[in-house]
Amino acid sequence: MFSNIKIDKDRLVYVQVKDYIKDMILKGLLRSDEKLPSTREMASMFNVSRNTIIYAYEFLQDEGFVYIKKGKGTFVSNIKVDFQGKWSVNWENEINNYGKLSEKLDIIKHEAKWQKGMISFKSIAPDENLFNVGEFKRAFLNRMSIEGEKVLNYGYAKGYRPLIQYLLKYMENKGVDIQEKDILITNGFTEGFDLILSCITEKGDNIICENPTHNTAIKIMKLHGLNITGVDMEKDGVNLSILEKELQKNKFKISYFVPSYHNPTGIVMSPEKRVCVYNMLKSYNVPIIEDGFNEELRYLGAHVSPIAAFSGSGNSVIYIGSFSKILFPGIRIGWILGDKTLIGYLESVKRARNIHTSSLDQAVFYDYLNCGNFDKYIKKARRVYREKYEFALKCARKYIKNREILGEGGLHIFVKLKNIDARKLLDKCCERRIIFTPGDVFYVDDKGYDTLRLGFSRLNKEDIKRGFMIIGEEIEKLGGYVE
Amino acid sequence: MFSNIKIDKDRLVYVQVKDYIKDMILKGLLRSDEKLPSTREMASMFNVSRNTIIYAYEFLQDEGFVYIKKGKGTFVSNIKVDFQGKWSVNWENEINNYGKLSEKLDIIKHEAKWQKGMISFKSIAPDENLFNVGEFKRAFLNRMSIEGEKVLNYGYAKGYRPLIQYLLKYMENKGVDIQEKDILITNGFTEGFDLILSCITEKGDNIICENPTHNTAIKIMKLHGLNITGVDMEKDGVNLSILEKELQKNKFKISYFVPSYHNPTGIVMSPEKRVCVYNMLKSYNVPIIEDGFNEELRYLGAHVSPIAAFSGSGNSVIYIGSFSKILFPGIRIGWILGDKTLIGYLESVKRARNIHTSSLDQAVFYDYLNCGNFDKYIKKARRVYREKYEFALKCARKYIKNREILGEGGLHIFVKLKNIDARKLLDKCCERRIIFTPGDVFYVDDKGYDTLRLGFSRLNKEDIKRGFMIIGEEIEKLGGYVE
Numbered sequence: 001m002f003s004n005i006k007i008d009k010d011r012l013v014y015v016q017v018k019d020y021i022k023d024m025i026l027k028g029l030l031r032s033d034e035k036l037p038s039t040r041e042m043a044s045m046f047n048v049s050r051n052t053i054i055y056a057y058e059f060l061q062d063e064g065f066v067y068i069k070k071g072k073g074t075f076v077s078n079i080k081v082d083f084q085g086k087w088s089v090n091w092e093n094e095i096n097n098y099g100k101l102s103e104k105l106d107i108i109k110h111e112a113k114w115q116k117g118m119i120s121f122k123s124i125a126p127d128e129n130l131f132n133v134g135e136f137k138r139a140f141l142n143r144m145s146i147e148g149e150k151v152l153n154y155g156y157a158k159g160y161r162p163l164i165q166y167l168l169k170y171m172e173n174k175g176v177d178i179q180e181k182d183i184l185i186t187n188g189f190t191e192g193f194d195l196i197l198s199c200i201t202e203k204g205d206n207i208i209c210e211n212p213t214h215n216t217a218i219k220i221m222k223l224h225g226l227n228i229t230g231v232d233m234e235k236d237g238v239n240l241s242i243l244e245k246e247l248q249k250n251k252f253k254i255s256y257f258v259p260s261y262h263n264p265t266g267i268v269m270s271p272e273k274r275v276c277v278y279n280m281l282k283s284y285n286v287p288i289i290e291d292g293f294n295e296e297l298r299y300l301g302a303h304v305s306p307i308a309a310f311s312g313s314g315n316s317v318i319y320i321g322s323f324s325k326i327l328f329p330g331i332r333i334g335w336i337l338g339d340k341t342l343i344g345y346l347e348s349v350k351r352a353r354n355i356h357t358s359s360l361d362q363a364v365f366y367d368y369l370n371c372g373n374f375d376k377y378i379k380k381a382r383r384v385y386r387e388k389y390e391f392a393l394k395c396a397r398k399y400i401k402n403r404e405i406l407g408e409g410g411l412h413i414f415v416k417l418k419n420i421d422a423r424k425l426l427d428k429c430c431e432r433r434i435i436f437t438p439g440d441v442f443y444v445d446d447k448g449y450d451t452l453r454l455g456f457s458r459l460n461k462e463d464i465k466r467g468f469m470i471i472g473e474e475i476e477k478l479g480g481y482v483e
Numbered sequence: 484m485f486s487n488i489k490i491d492k493d494r495l496v497y498v499q500v501k502d503y504i505k506d507m508i509l510k511g512l513l514r515s516d517e518k519l520p521s522t523r524e525m526a527s528m529f530n531v532s533r534n535t536i537i538y539a540y541e542f543l544q545d546e547g548f549v550y551i552k553k554g555k556g557t558f559v560s561n562i563k564v565d566f567q568g569k570w571s572v573n574w575e576n577e578i579n580n581y582g583k584l585s586e587k588l589d590i591i592k593h594e595a596k597w598q599k600g601m602i603s604f605k606s607i608a609p610d611e612n613l614f615n616v617g618e619f620k621r622a623f624l625n626r627m628s629i630e631g632e633k634v635l636n637y638g639y640a641k642g643y644r645p646l647i648q649y650l651l652k653y654m655e656n657k658g659v660d661i662q663e664k665d666i667l668i669t670n671g672f673t674e675g676f677d678l679i680l681s682c683i684t685e686k687g688d689n690i691i692c693e694n695p696t697h698n699t700a701i702k703i704m705k706l707h708g709l710n711i712t713g714v715d716m717e718k719d720g721v722n723l724s725i726l727e728k729e730l731q732k733n734k735f736k737i738s739y740f741v742p743s744y745h746n747p748t749g750i751v752m753s754p755e756k757r758v759c760v761y762n763m764l765k766s767y768n769v770p771i772i773e774d775g776f777n778e779e780l781r782y783l784g785a786h787v788s789p790i791a792a793f794s795g796s797g798n799s800v801i802y803i804g805s806f807s808k809i810l811f812p813g814i815r816i817g818w819i820l821g822d823k824t825l826i827g828y829l830e831s832v833k834r835a836r837n838i839h840t841s842s843l844d845q846a847v848f849y850d851y852l853n854c855g856n857f858d859k860y861i862k863k864a865r866r867v868y869r870e871k872y873e874f875a876l877k878c879a880r881k882y883i884k885n886r887e888i889l890g891e892g893g894l895h896i897f898v899k900l901k902n903i904d905a906r907k908l909l910d911k912c913c914e915r916r917i918i919f920t921p922g923d924v925f926y927v928d929d930k931g932y933d934t935l936r937l938g939f940s941r942l943n944k945e946d947i948k949r950g951f952m953i954i955g956e957e958i959e960k961l962g963g964y965v966e
Contacts, residue, residue, distance in 0.1 A: 010853075010854070011853060011854055011855050012854065012855030012856075012858070012859070014855075015855035015858045015859075016855075018858070019656060022656055023655075023656060026655075026656065026657075026658045058862075059858060059862065062862060062865060063781075063786055064781065064783075064784055064785040064786035064787070065785075065786050067785075077785040077786060078785060079785050079786040079787075079788070083793065083794075083795045084758060084761050084762055084765070084793040084794065084795075085765075085795070085797075086794065086795050086796055086797040087765045087794055087797040087799040088797045088798050088799065089768075089770050089798055089799045089822070091798065091822050091824045091825040091828075092824055094683050094770075094825075095682060095683060095825075095828050096682065096683055096684065096685055098681060098682065098832070099681070099682035099683065099828045099829075099831075099832060100828075102682075102828065102831040102832045102834075102835045103827070103828050103831040105831075105835070106831040106834055106835070108640070108834065109831065125636055125637050126636065128631075128632040128633060128635060128636040129632065131632040131635050131636075133627060133631055133632050133635075136627075136635065137623075137624065137627060140620075140623055141620065144616060144619075144620060148611075148616055149611040149612065149614040149616050150611060151813055152611060152614050152616075152619065152811040152812075152813045152814065153608055153609065153611040153614075153811075153812055153813050154608050154812045154813060155813055157591070172506075172509075173502060173505055173506060173509065174509075175509045186837075187670065187837035187838070187840075187841075188837060188838055190835075190836065190837050190838050191836060191837040194835070194836055194837070198581060198582070199578060199579065199581065199582035199585075200577050200578060200579055200582065201579065202579055216835075219835055220835060223835055275567060278567050279567055282567070282568075282570045285572075287572050287577075298546075298547065301547055302547040302548075302550075302560040302561060302562050303546055303547035303548050303560060303562040304547070304562075305562070310566060310567040311566075311567070311569065311570055312566045312567075312568070312569050313569055314568075314569040314570040314571045315571050315572055315574065316570040316571065316572045328635045328636075328843075329635075329636055329637045329838075330634055330635045330636050330637060330638055330841065330842035330843055331635065331841050331842070331843050331844075332837065332838065332839070332840070332841050339572070339574050341574045341575055342574040342577075342578075344586070345574075345578050345582045345583075345585065345586050346582075348582075348585040348586040348588075348589040348592065349581070349582060349585045351585075351589055351591065352585045352588070352589070352673075352677070352699075352702055352703060352706055353673065353674060353677055353836075354669075354670035354671060354673050354674040354677070354815060354837075355670070355671055355673050355812075355815065356815070357670075357815070358670075358813065358814050358815050358841050358844050359813035359814070360811075360813055360814050360844060361814075361841050361843060361844060370493075370494060371493070371494055371495065372494050372495030372497075372498035372499075373495075375495065375498045375501070375542060376495070376498075379541075379542065379545060382545060
């Protein structure tokens with residue numbers, strides 16, 4: 001009965017023997033007080049060394065699965081699981097509105113899925129082939145040799161101190177006054193935004209933002225039960241007169257803006273408009289959440305200050321940063337820079353939610369940044385993505401007719417069709433193995449049915465070209481309004 | 484003016500030069516359209532190679548801080564930050580009830596803090612000196628060579644697939660039927676518990692649990708606005724007649740139990756009582772959240788099945804697991820095992836909260852587990868902690884009078900004094916540089932003023948002995964009721 005064990009040479013053999021016997025006991029194939037074969041017999045049956053069996057038996061004893069009678073041998077403990085009869089709950093009925101809404105707004109679950117052989121323009125994740133794994137490994141080994149096992153034990157809710165210090169300096173280098181401010185490390189932008197809304201908004205509060213805007217942000221605002229007012233965009237950012245009209249009409253608890261390479265449009269809010277937006281919100285006393293999305297990925301032009309830099313020693317702008325839109329999203333590191341008092345509360349909420357962000361990831365990331373690797377990487381990434389962006393733009397102009405192309409860069413282009421339903425287009429393209437993100441998911445209202453976002457970061461030129469040609473062909477077939 | 488740069492040999496030099504010049508521009512020390520010294524001049528001023536300066540200038544140009552006039556040199560861009568006047572918000576007034584309550588219930592902020600030279604019995608974190616960093620490094624390098632840069636890019640909200648597969652098998656090895664069940668990887672127990680309550684409870688719902696219980700769980704239940712009913716404990720788990728009385732009195736949405744080495748008492752619920760609790764909750768149809776806390780750390784006796792094993796193919800028990808109470812808490816990995824439909828909703832909530840748990844950490848942890856390192860570690864850890872536990876118990880019995888000691892193991896002992904206020908005792912002990920956790924924080928009501936938890940996992944024997952002696956002396960001084 002002990003013959004069908006398959007030994008995997010990459011795993012410890014005694015652990016496999018132990019698990020095998022445990023499994024037999026749990027399945028009732030070995031009964032309580034049954035004597036196990038001697039270690040010698042077992043070793044010959046399993047064709048392993050006797051020491052392996054001795055070690056496995058020791059483990060089983062430790063875990064209470066067997067007991068030893070001196071001089072008599074090893075026996076199975078009385079551990080049979082008493083099945084107490086099936087008890088089933090219809091969980092579908094137990095899920096609350098928040099759970100249902102989370103599922104409903106989960107576009108990963110409900111939008112067209114990638115299948116083998118498809119060209120997908122859905123992703124705006126960075127191309128992992130640009131990551132320098134060697135440098136990341138070195139950062140890991142270096143940090144482990146400096147910090148050792150400490151980084152594997154509990155850390156602080158606020159974050160890994162050297163990383164916080166590094167990021168404070170980094171924000172200062174963007175012109176932000178860090179006096180009386182502090183940083184909380186989060187699991188990416190998503191957690192940062194969710195923590196802030198959790199801490200300062202109530203169901204039914206008003207929030208104002210660009211329209212369209214970052215889909216994840218819309219989801220989080222909706223999950224918090226906020227009333228969302230979206231302000232239409234122009235080529236250099238939000239339309240100021242609409243913004244002012246809305247500010248006059250309603251009292252807003254908070255505002256949310258993505259000034260650089262705005263997702264999904266790729267628009268960069270001009271320096272002049274940033275100043276206007278800041279002053280307008282100041283006069284209505286509506287604090288700002290600034291999403292530093294892709295700020296590092298500017299391809300051209302002079303440095304543009306984040307809005308957080310306008311306030312000097314004021315504390316009205318909360319800045320959410322994240323490198324993970326361009327580097328190592330898998331390790332989920334972002335940060336909130338804001339007023340010290342506010343960060344203190346957010347720290348407690350963070351602790352209540354998940355104690356802290358992985359100390360290991362923070363420490364390795366710190367080492368990677370501090371060595372200057374990020375600067376080296378971003379130089380390369382900018383060049384590659386800029387080239388791709390320019391190529392994608394050229395293809396879009398050439399192959400996709402009847403459209404307006406927005407934005408100045410980033411890892412995607414945003415297309416406004418004229419009188420063509422992007423979801424119908426998607427269905428047609430899907431049949432030809434091309435998928436993209438329909439733009440309506442980025443709108444806070446029912447606008448945008450005729451828009452789409454085309455992410456190209458992980459595609460090669462050939463696929464970009466072929467994909468855009470097919471999209472263009474399908475648009476022509478769908479007709480639509482031609483100027 | 485370029486003289487006071489200090490070059491740190493561990494960081495890339497051109498990055499330091501770049502940041503230095505950027506800083507001067509942002510501070511207005513270099514003005515718009517000012518010409519920078521030639522690369523040759525700058526190299527000699529900074530005492531670095533000319534290539535370093537060329538590279539730094541290139542970066543500054545990329546980032547839009549300088550521009551080049553052909554044949555004329557490098558000039559500062561027009562990027563001065565326009566301070567728009569201070570705009571301050573009194574954030575204290577903007578924090579909502581959830582934020583305020585998170586802060587109020589944050590014991591890290593409000594309990595006695597460790598200071599240099601103190602002996603602290605507050606921590607029940609594992610002793611990091613037991614971690615095998617060499618094996619962890621190997622797991623990292625192995626996983627990186629198998630998966631490469633992929634683990635640094637986005638992963639799945641549900642978790643890293645090989646880890647999910649491993650944990651399903653692991654749970655099966657505890658006797659749990661995994662048919663129609665699934666696993667969601669979380670940032671530790673804390674996130675797991677918070678996600679479940681977020682998804683199925685409403686403010687004002689009733690929840691029933693042991694009293695005392697895990698402090699973090701109490702905090703999360705309170706933050707969800709739940710009405711908490713605590714059931715007194717006996718030496719082998721909750722008092723069944725009180726449990727039944729409460730179940731008769733109220734309809735409970737859900738229940739929460741810590742059957743193994745219960746925090747803070749260290750009590751292990753007996754196999755017989757587990758069966759009774761399961762059947763009683765079944766008859767009142769109150770699903771169970773089972774906290775697998777320290778289940779791996781049993782020192783003695785036969786294997787005890789988790790409650791999740793009693794339900795067979797039923798789905799009424801949600802199991803939250805975590806190794807991080809004994810291994811690598813810094814990487815924050817836990818899991819929820821439960822009904823497939825429920826896990827589907829929890830996955831969407833997880834995605835809305837923070838996309839997913841670090842792919843890197845999950846992948847490395849999987850490799851570490853799969854090689855059998857965990858089994859090796861737990862054998863060692865059990866031996867060391869068991870020895871410490873027995874020593875601590877001996878010291879407690881010898882030095883601390885007028886008390887009842889609960890529990891059978893774990894990384895702490897729980898002491899019930901007789902008629903002595905544990906907070907008064909803490910004040911006195913604090914003066915003598917000893918701190919511990921007053922037990923009242925583990926009670927859902929106002930009981931437990933005369934209890935304390937003494938964690939010893941990270942202390943050596945000498946400190947345990949000295950600490951317990953002092954605590955014992957202070958108890959005697961405070962008098963109290965002597966039997």
